[in-house]
Amino acid sequence: MPAVGTLHKRNKRVGVIALAMAGAMLGLGFASVPLYRMFCQVTGFDGTTQRADEAKAASVSVTGHTISIRFDANVERGMDWQFKPLQVTDTISIGARDMALFWAKNTSDHAITGMATFNVEPEYVGKYFNKIQCFCFTEQTLKPGQEVRMPVLYYVDPAILDDPDAKDVEQITLSYTFHPSADSGAKALDRTGSGV
Missing domain, CATH: 2.60.370.10 (Ctag/Cox11)
Known part of the structure; x- marks a missing residue:
């Protein structure tokens, strides 16, 4: 059985990783509209002139x-x-x-x-x-x-x-x-x- 200190460090690391992933997903959510607009303007996708x-x-x-x-x-x-x-x-x-x-x-x-x-x-x-x-x-x-x-x-x-x-x-x-x-x-x- 791992020591309490080691378990605490693992939990902390998992929490930091989960928080970083949530932050990245939130940032991607805000960036998706301008990125999609840029993609449509370059390719003409979805009828964009x-x-x-x-x-x-x-x-x-x-x-x-x-x-x-x-x-x-x-x-x-x-x-x-x-x-x-x-x-x-x-x-x-x-x-x-x-x-x-x-x-x-x-x-x-x-x-x-x-x-x-x-x-x-x-x-x-x-x-x-x-x-x-x-x-x-x-x-x-x-x-x-x-x-x-x-x-x-x-x-x-x-x-x-x-x-x-x-x-x-x-x-x-x-x-x-x-x-x-x-x-x-x-x-x-x-x-x-x-x-x-």
């Missing part, structure tokens, strides 16, 4: 192939905004820069700040859909009754034509959903005194 600057976009060759882009717009339930694309579909040349316009209106009696999430369908072409400029990169604040037009500058990378799984895609859907920011939710709670 790519971001391109003007210089990169200018260096892309325009091909003779065309593709249809469909635009979809949604708002989270309970958010007092109207939001829609001004053109539902567009046919573009692969590699050419193009612009889509979306319209939003705050239908409430108070300012609302929102942030758009986005994805493309089919998901596996996300790595070929490049945004140069987008309202989804920043929060948008609309005053009561305010209407705005929001542009998206984009292009489809010609590398899509070399991908055996994606080269025959005829239409890509770019979908946005606006969600109220945390600040807007807190302000609504202050006015009503409840979250309902």
